[in-house]
Amino acid sequence: MTIRQMKKSAWKTGQVFGAFCLMLLASGIGLYGQQAEQDQELSSVAVIDDSGKFEIGVYYGRWTLNPLISQFEESLSTELGEQIREEINDELMNLNPFLLPTTYSDQFSFDSSGPNYGLELRFYPQGRLGAFSLGLSIDKVTMRIYGEGNTRQNYDDGSYAEASGTGEVILRPLFTTLSFRWDFVPRWRVTPYFSVAAGMASIGKVKQSGETVDYDRTDNVTWEYEGQYNWVGPDYSISGGGTMTLKEAEEEGDFNIPNILPLISLNFGARAEITPNLLVRAEIGFWDGLGYRLGISGRF
Numbered sequence: 001m002t003i004r005q006m007k008k009s010a011w012k013t014g015q016v017f018g019a020f021c022l023m024l025l026a027s028g029i030g031l032y033g034q035q036a037e038q039d040q041e042l043s044s045v046a047v048i049d050d051s052g053k054f055e056i057g058v059y060y061g062r063w064t065l066n067p068l069i070s071q072f073e074e075s076l077s078t079e080l081g082e083q084i085r086e087e088i089n090d091e092l093m094n095l096n097p098f099l100l101p102t103t104y105s106d107q108f109s110f111d112s113s114g115p116n117y118g119l120e121l122r123f124y125p126q127g128r129l130g131a132f133s134l135g136l137s138i139d140k141v142t143m144r145i146y147g148e149g150n151t152r153q154n155y156d157d158g159s160y161a162e163a164s165g166t167g168e169v170i171l172r173p174l175f176t177t178l179s180f181r182w183d184f185v186p187r188w189r190v191t192p193y194f195s196v197a198a199g200m201a202s203i204g205k206v207k208q209s210g211e212t213v214d215y216d217r218t219d220n221v222t223w224e225y226e227g228q229y230n231w232v233g234p235d236y237s238i239s240g241g242g243t244m245t246l247k248e249a250e251e252e253g254d255f256n257i258p259n260i261l262p263l264i265s266l267n268f269g270a271r272a273e274i275t276p277n278l279l280v281r282a283e284i285g286f287w288d289g290l291g292y293r294l295g296i297s298g299r300f
Helices: 003-034 036-042 073-095 246-252
Strands: 054-063 101-123 132-141 143-155 160-171 174-183 190-202 205-208 211-214 220-230 236-245 260-275 278-287 290-299
Touching: 054 278, 073 101, 073 143, 073 160, 073 220, 073 236, 101 174, 101 290, 132 190, 160 236, 174 260, 190 278, 220 246, 236 246, 260 290
Parallel strands: none
Antiparallel strands: 054 101, 054 290, 101 132, 101 143, 132 174, 143 160, 160 220, 174 190, 190 260, 205 211, 220 236, 260 278, 278 290
């Protein structure tokens, strides 16, 4: 499967997943109005319930990270262009050993998406009837950063090579996140909510047994290209591609992934109570990009 096909497949999956989240979120907002009469009946009744202060759950989601990509998009573009031109030059040197590269130009753009899953522990200071809760979560994220564009390499004899190329970088950081959530009406079986979260992931070097080792830099950088060499001879097609680890890419060129990846999230969602101790939720938000998430949790 090519990178373009993977990008289309991820987009279709995100559309279906996002539509499902929207349906559940819309149902929660719709029930917001339907509960008005019940609230009037309960308003005069004082209810004290100090149970259900803790909630533990799991979730799965998909999201984009376009703002986060901007931190290293320039180095990604530089590395992809250099790698493609280097392979083109090596191939053409076999055709003409006296060929000398001169100027060049690159134009690449990048996008990102990927799944994530996580485990969350949430604390409600006021129990089941409290609107505010504090959550601590661990998210395993797969970041698929893919780019496409064109490169041109000029040579001293007036000939030039042009190629369209694609590249992909895969990262699998582990985020630790602290979140603050407010349920609109916590006593309802279905209630909308709003949350804000902040966290970070480290993909730098760490100490293990007195030695410095690379952490999460065994993931891959892949690329492929095809194009044409324009010269006085017959038409000559060029193509190629390859794979290397992040560590190899950083050692060979200017490519550099930051050691610390920050995260800021603003989310709107709906929580539904199946039983007093079993809940499901769906949310849509801005997680350094647009994200969708579904989760199930137990409360005690």
